[in-house]
Amino acid sequence: MMVRLRRVTAADVGSARAAAALDDVFREYLVPISFDGPAYALHVAANDVDLAASPIWYDGDEVVAAAVLGVRGRRGWIGGFGVAPAHRRRGLGHALLADVLERAWSLGLVSVTLEVLAENSAARRLYEAAGFTPVRRLIAFGVDATGLQGRAGAPYAEAGPLLGAPEQTGPCWQREAASLRRQPSLHAVGDARAFCIFRHDGRRAQLLNVRADSAEQFAGLAASVVAQTGVVRVELFNEPATSATAAAARTLGWKPLHELDEMRLTR
Ligand SMILES: CC(C)(COP(=O)(O)OP(=O)(O)OC[C@H]1O[C@@H](n2cnc3c(N)ncnc32)[C@H](O)[C@@H]1OP(=O)(O)O)[C@@H](O)C(=O)NCCC(=O)NCCS
Structure with missing residues (x-):
C-alpha cells in the first residue's frame, strides 16, 4: 500500500479531529478505549497535554498514527500512542515514537515516561528498542x-x-x-x-x-x-x-x- 504521510499535530487539527484520531489508532486495543469530546478535553487539561507536540499522521483524510505528549516542567509523558490497524507492522510505530521523542528533546525535556499493559508485547518491544526501561509495576x-x-x-x-x-x-x-x-x-x-x-x-x-x-x-x-x-x-x-x-x-x-x-x- 502506497502511503503519503501528512504529518501535523493535535494543535493543527483541533480537538474533535485529534480525539477521533486517538480512537482510530486505539482500535483493536487490548482494553476498549474511546475518547469522546469531553473525555479528550479532560485528558488534555488534566494531564498537561502539549497539543503542538502531539503528532498526528494522515494519509489523505485517513488517520495513520497519533501520539499524545504531556509536559510538566522538564518531564514528559506519553499519554496515548498508536498506529491505525491497516498500517501496523510496517515500522510506523518505531517512526512515530522517534517523532514524539524528537519533539520531547527539542522542548528541553530530560525524561519521558509512559505506561504499557503488561501483555502488550508489540508496544513494549518498540519502547524497549528506543531505550525505555521498566520503572515499576502498576x-x-x-x-x-x-x-x-x-x-x-x-x-x-x-x-x-x-x-x-x-x-x-x-x-x-x-x-x-x-x-x-x-x-x-x-x-x-x-x-x-x-x-x-x-x-x-x-x-x-x-x-x-x-x-x-x-x-x-x-x-x-x-x-x-x-x-x-x-x-x-x-x-x-x-x-x-x-x-x-x-x-x-x-x-x-x-x-x-x-x-x-x-x-x-x-x-
Ligand atoms: C503497538 C503499536 C503502536 C505498534 O505499531 P506498529 O506500527 O505495528 O509497530 P512497528 O511496525 O514499528 O513494530 C514495532 C515492533 O513491534 C513488533 N510488533 C508489532 N505488532 C506486533 C504484534 N501484533 N505482535 C508481536 N509483535 C509485534 C514488531 O515486530 C516490531 O518489533 P521489531 O522491531 O523487534 O521487529 C500498534 O500495534 C498499535 O497501535 N496498537 C494499538 C494501540 C497500542 O497498543 N498502543 C500502545 C499503548 S501503550
Missing part, C-alpha cells in the same frame, strides 16, 4: 461495591485541602496532584491522616488518591465512598504494585483487572 483493581457495604465510618471531606497531603507512594502521571487539581468534580472521605480522594459518575467510583495505614482502614474508606455515592463498582487504576494501598486491596481480595509497567527514558 495494577488496576476493580471491585463490586456490594462487598464493601457495612464498614463505612469515614466522614465526607473537602478534596481540595487533601490534595497537598503527602503521597504514600509516588503516583503515576494521571494521579499526580497536578492532574487531580484539574478534575472538575473531586470528592473525598476521611481526614488528613487517612483519606480517599475520588470521582464518580453515579455508577462507578474511581479512587484517585488513597492514604490508609491498614487494609481495615482502606476498607472503611472505600465503604464510605459507596455509602455516600450509591455506586455499584469501585475502581483503583494504576496503583503502584508495592504501595500500601495495593497491599490493602490485595488483602481485601480486590481483583486485579490489569497489570501495567511504567517505563521511562532519560535523555
